[in-house]
Amino acid sequence: MSTVTLQHETDTEWRQPAKGTVAMITLIIAESAIFTIFVVAYLYYIGRDVHGPTPKQVLEIPWANSVCLLSSSLFIMLAEHAIAHGKMAAFKLWWAVTFLLGLIFLVGTGVEWKKLIFEDHLTISTNLFGTTYYSLVGLHAFHVIVGLLLMLVVLVLALLGFVEKKHAERVKTLALYWHFVDVVWIVVFTVVYVVGR
Amino acid sequence: MGSQTYPVAGGLQTETAPSRHGYLEEIHSWIVTVDHKKLGIMYIVYALLFLVIGGLEAILMRIQLAAPGLHFLEPQTFNRMFTMHGTTMVFLVGMMILFGFGNYLVPLMIGARDMAFPRLNAFSFWMSALAGILLYFSFIGGNGLAGTGTAPDMGWFAYAPLTEKAFSPGHTTDYWTIALLANGIGSIGTSINILATVFCMRTKGMTLMRMPMLPWLYATMSFLTLLAISPLTAAQAMLMIDRYLGGHFFDTQAGGSAILWAHFFWIFGHPEVYVLVLPAFGMASEIIPVFSRKAIFGYPAMVAASVSIGFISLGVWAHHMFTIGLTSYGNAFFTLSTMLVGVPTGIKLFNWLATLWGGKIQYRPPMMFAAAYLIQFLIAGLTGIMLSVSAWDWQLHNSYFVVAHFHYVLVGAIVFMLFSALYYWYPKMTGRMLDEKLAKWHFWLFLIGFHLTFDLMHIPGLLGMPRWIYTYEADRGWGTLNLLISIGGVIQGIAVLIFVYNMVHSYFKGELAGPDPWDAWTLEWATASPPPSYNFATDPVVGSRRPLWDLKHPDDPDSAFE
Numbered sequence: 001m002s003t004v005t006l007q008h009e010t011d012t013e014w015r016q017p018a019k020g021t022v023a024m025i026t027l028i029i030a031e032s033a034i035f036t037i038f039v040v041a042y043l044y045y046i047g048r049d050v051h052g053p054t055p056k057q058v059l060e061i062p063w064a065n066s067v068c069l070l071s072s073s074l075f076i077m078l079a080e081h082a083i084a085h086g087k088m089a090a091f092k093l094w095w096a097v098t099f100l101l102g103l104i105f106l107v108g109t110g111v112e113w114k115k116l117i118f119e120d121h122l123t124i125s126t127n128l129f130g131t132t133y134y135s136l137v138g139l140h141a142f143h144v145i146v147g148l149l150l151m152l153v154v155l156v157l158a159l160l161g162f163v164e165k166k167h168a169e170r171v172k173t174l175a176l177y178w179h180f181v182d183v184v185w186i187v188v189f190t191v192v193y194v195v196g197r
Numbered sequence: 198m199g200s201q202t203y204p205v206a207g208g209l210q211t212e213t214a215p216s217r218h219g220y221l222e223e224i225h226s227w228i229v230t231v232d233h234k235k236l237g238i239m240y241i242v243y244a245l246l247f248l249v250i251g252g253l254e255a256i257l258m259r260i261q262l263a264a265p266g267l268h269f270l271e272p273q274t275f276n277r278m279f280t281m282h283g284t285t286m287v288f289l290v291g292m293m294i295l296f297g298f299g300n301y302l303v304p305l306m307i308g309a310r311d312m313a314f315p316r317l318n319a320f321s322f323w324m325s326a327l328a329g330i331l332l333y334f335s336f337i338g339g340n341g342l343a344g345t346g347t348a349p350d351m352g353w354f355a356y357a358p359l360t361e362k363a364f365s366p367g368h369t370t371d372y373w374t375i376a377l378l379a380n381g382i383g384s385i386g387t388s389i390n391i392l393a394t395v396f397c398m399r400t401k402g403m404t405l406m407r408m409p410m411l412p413w414l415y416a417t418m419s420f421l422t423l424l425a426i427s428p429l430t431a432a433q434a435m436l437m438i439d440r441y442l443g444g445h446f447f448d449t450q451a452g453g454s455a456i457l458w459a460h461f462f463w464i465f466g467h468p469e470v471y472v473l474v475l476p477a478f479g480m481a482s483e484i485i486p487v488f489s490r491k492a493i494f495g496y497p498a499m500v501a502a503s504v505s506i507g508f509i510s511l512g513v514w515a516h517h518m519f520t521i522g523l524t525s526y527g528n529a530f531f532t533l534s535t536m537l538v539g540v541p542t543g544i545k546l547f548n549w550l551a552t553l554w555g556g557k558i559q560y561r562p563p564m565m566f567a568a569a570y571l572i573q574f575l576i577a578g579l580t581g582i583m584l585s586v587s588a589w590d591w592q593l594h595n596s597y598f599v600v601a602h603f604h605y606v607l608v609g610a611i612v613f614m615l616f617s618a619l620y621y622w623y624p625k626m627t628g629r630m631l632d633e634k635l636a637k638w639h640f641w642l643f644l645i646g647f648h649l650t651f652d653l654m655h656i657p658g659l660l661g662m663p664r665w666i667y668t669y670e671a672d673r674g675w676g677t678l679n680l681l682i683s684i685g686g687v688i689q690g691i692a693v694l695i696f697v698y699n700m701v702h703s704y705f706k707g708e709l710a711g712p713d714p715w716d717a718w719t720l721e722w723a724t725a726s727p728p729p730s731y732n733f734a735t736d737p738v739v740g741s742r743r744p745l746w747d748l749k750h751p752d753d754p755d756s757a758f759e
Binding site: 016018019026027029030033034041048049050127128135 | 388390397399401402424431443446452454457464
């Protein structure tokens with residue numbers, strides 16, 4: 001079987017981006033579109049309620065929560081840096097800190113919702129504020145839960161010693177998702193607690 | 198022509214005789230497969246099945262409308278038919294068959310062995326396939342399995358507040374919603390996969406500007422899918438919150454907005470048309486050059502036009518909503534942005550014409566459908582420009598003129614191009630040629646039926662016939678036109694049946710195709726027909742946009758002119 005080679009520039013290196021990174025970026029694009037629709041609905045319905053409770057009456061700004069979530073982005077960066085240089089002990093530490101901070105955020109949201117539901121009697125079917133608030137914050141919390149589950153898998157595997165330096169690329173992909181969750185929180189925070197209140 | 202093989206580095210000669218399994222093992226191998234070719238074929242077969250079902254629904258409606266005052270269908274059954282016809286054709290036929298071709302062709306054309314994420318690929322297919330089952334289960338389960346068959350009846354764009362619990366009791370709307378959610382998840386999964394494949398899996402030497410047009414168009418389409426299907430998914434989630442948790446997103450009595458649903462739906466709905474038509478552009482850009490025996494004219498302009506169509510289409514959605522009452526600024530903006538789509542689309546049409554110009558045109562079946570596509574797509578575009586003028590749209594909104602316009606795009610352009618693509622790539626997928634004599638019957642009957650139906654359909658629209666009506670009075674004077682339109686529909690149905698027969702018949706009895714029956718230039722023709730599961734034994738290396746031309750003409754390769 002005769003073969004003809006078609007190449008002209010054999011020596012040039014053939015490099016393409018990592019498929020995990022491209023997939024995560026495209027997933028983030030799709031997710032951004034979903035969040036955009038929920039944010040638009042939230043903004044559109046601000047102040048259109050026919051009865052209360054209103055955001056001004058019941059919402060408190062979750063400072064502690066937000067600091068936890070946003071600082072977790074910093075710690076996950078330290079973890080990414082650590083695994084890229086093969087410092088596995090540091091990786092495990094920073095990864096666990098990130099996971100805990102995310103968990104604190106989630107518990108904080110739960111406490112906030114408990115107050116809203118049982119003290120202020122605001123549920124998803126009470127009024128437009130309830131519908132849009134629980135949907136938007138809930139959608140974000142759902143993404144936090146997914147992120148936490150994925151991080152937990154990595155954490156358990158790391159503690160069992162299965163995660164090595166060669167997995168740095170995959171850890172980076174997961175971290176990309178977590179950064180996205182944090183950036184979305186900045187938007188949700190601004191819309192719900194600053195503009196909407 | 199067909200007997201010669203051009204082995205690239207990577208074309209394989211080992212003739213593996215198909216091992217004889219039992220049919221259960223054969224079915225099992227299809228169900229558990231992660232091979233992009235098998236999944237692609239399953240997408241296409243699944244979509245063709247629903248094409249026949251959706252076509253039957255259309256024919257039932259056309260029988261009802263063939264003469265004034267008929268009682269062939271109940272009014273509510275008629276509503277169910279147009280809802281199911283629209284939803285089926287867009288989500289289960291259009292999306293599925295295009296993703297099927299994308300799955301099959303993109304890895305082969307860029308010289309890859311599979312998609313970037315084979316298991317995600319299988320997951321996406323089965324999610325999308327689940328959507329069809331959920332949607333059609335509503336016929337028996339829509340009112341809670343009470344034995345009274347039913348189906349969603351609120352139209353394919355499901356305007357609020359008709360979809361709220363108070364106005365659509367039972368579970369029909371829920372099946373529709375959840376089917377679209379499942380289909381959306383599948384579509385987003387496949388889009389991510391196609392983008393990762395195009396950007397990360399190209400074979401050595403295939404820079405982005407050497408990639409064939411079809412992968413380019415699929416990348417654009419996938420990008421658009423991410424931005425278009427996601428809003429639909431979000432809106433469906435909101436609708437489910439309304440229906441199951443008592444939310445008020447689209448509940449007008451609690452301050453919710455029906456217009457917001459319209460915006461959300463059309464933010465999806467308009468780009469969706471481009472999601473469907475962009476792959477057809479890609480197919481045209483592969484098939485027209487091969488049957489003109491010329492390289493595509495103006496490749497960089499074609500790429501730029503494709504990508505800019507993708508971007509412009511994100512800013513035109515409210516032209517579906519002129520009659521809702523936008524501000525005059527809104528009307529002006531969406532009129533102008535819609536007209537702007539005509540510019541890159543015009544570039545594409547002229548480039549295809551320039552490809553034909555001076556070529557040795559061969560009117561084989563794929564080229565016949567492609568030629569009809571060119572003319573019909575032009576007419577569809579022109580009525581689109583007419584409707585983009587908001588004042589004209591106020592007169593004709595929701596009339597049969599609009600129905601004729603978008604069927605001209607969906608059938609005249611996309612379905613014709615899909616038939617062209619099926620004739621062109623069927624030999625690659627099965628190893629056998631489709632029968633040309635039957636193909637000519639199919640082509641001419643479908644062409645006549647199409648023009649009888651959809652050319653005439655503009656006229657009752659201009660005369661004031663609204664869409665979604667189940668019957669009309671005799672003194673309106675629409676009777677004869679509607680009868681002819683219905684006859685055209687039946688002719689199209691017969692043509693499709695001939696095609697289905699041809700597909701089945703040729704699968705067993707068709708002439709053997711060989712690896713390269715059309716003397717084409719892209720990489721999928723460098724491997725056997727059907728290709729082995731690994732596509733290429735060794736990764737091919739390319740030096741131009743037409744790697745097989747270079748191979749067949751070593752004295753005059755394209756790569757010498759780059």
